[in-house]
Amino acid sequence: MKSIPSVPRRWLTAQAALKALTAFTAPLLLCAAAHAADPIRIGSVLSITGPASFIGDPEAKTMKMYVDQINAAGGVIGRQIELVTYDDAGDANKARTFASRLTERDNVAVLIGGSTTGTTMAMIPVMESAQIPFMSLAGSVNIIEPVRKYVFKSPHTDRMGCERVFADMKKRQISKIALIAGTDGFGTSMREQCLKVVDRYGIQILIDQTYGAGDTDMTTQLTKIKGTPGVQAIFNTGASGQGPAVLTRNYGQLDMKAIPMYQNPGVASKSYIELSGPAAEGVRLPASALLVANKLPANDPQKPVVVAYTATFEKSAGQPVSTFGGGAWDGLTMVLNAIKKANSADPQKIREALEQTKGFVGTAGLVNMSAQDHLGLTVDAFRMLEVKNGDWLLVD
DSSP, X not given: OOOOOOOOHHHXXXXXXXXXXXXXXXXXXXXXXXXXXXXXXXEEEEOOSXXXXXXXXXXHHHHHHHHHHHHHTTOBTTBOEEEEEEEOTTOHHHHHHHHHHHHHXXXXXXXXXXXXXXXXXXHHHHHHHHTOOEEEOOOOGGGTSSOOXXXXXXXXXXXXXXXXXXXXXXXXXXXXXXXXXXXXXXHHXXXXXXXXXXXXXXXXXXXXXXXXXXXXXXXXXXXXXXXXXXXXXXXXOOOOTTHHHHHHHHHHHTTOTTSOEEOOGGGOBHHHHHHHGGGGTTXXXXXXXXXXXXXXXXXXXXXXXXXXXXXXXXXXXXXXXXXXXHHHHHHHHHHHHHHHHHTXXXXXXXXXXXXXXXSEEOSSOEEOOBXXXXXXXXXXXXXXXXXXXXXXXXXX
């Protein structure tokens, strides 16, 4: 029998060392690979149910729809997006709790949400304390004024809505009006903003009324307005839920069509027209180009964006497009652009990149942000629409 050649001790030592090194480094390499492939977590707190569901529902559907598309196409910076969504049902306390959960337990890189002004304002202190960027989808100018380091916003402000309406009134030679507003967060904020800027347009407020978020009849307030001599127009400066539609129906029941009605941008969805019925005919309001996508001139820079979003949303959701879903698309897209620009999911780098957003054409308009402006829209981004034959007509 042949003897087996002896193996040099130094060779055994080298092999043993290599084996030991492999055993030690393999888990680290696997861990690094797994970490590199970890999804980027984006938090979302929306009013999917409850009185503001007409806002939060299209926002939630938009976010999921586009995140699914992005992930199917390979994700962002080589990583998938994981959307962590909570429904606050329009409750500010729940919104605050969910914001804390997202920052402390879910470890999100950024938060997109806040369907209403009330829920947004409740979450701002949490996000500022956690130093995680927050893209709000609500309307109040108080969200981004004063500028907060980590807070941004995608839709137009309530003050811009006031300015756009007053400019249209001035063009129609309307100088004496009635104000009416809901007492919720957005209604209160927009009324305050309108009172601040109305004098610039030479418009006099003859009567100022309010109504509660849960009110189902506003004939008392409208009767007072109807009995006030000299009123040339009514402006509902803000409210969420079904209040604006109730107001419009009562306006029709009292046969007040001789006094034009203006609504606020918070009712910019087809559901407002459907809930209001024939009484909505002739009502004007400022809104984004999204509601009249196919009616825009061919050379309008927003047309390709709003036409594409409209087609995608309506096919996926099976319901008419709304500006609220458009605001979610704008917010999500700007956040993803910031992640790409930063080439990182680090919250600080995302924040810095968001603040540098320039030349972004969204459903709301052209966005140019800066350290002094975390919105980046101008009042000209608003279009003036009128309800005509149960649909939106582009007036200006």
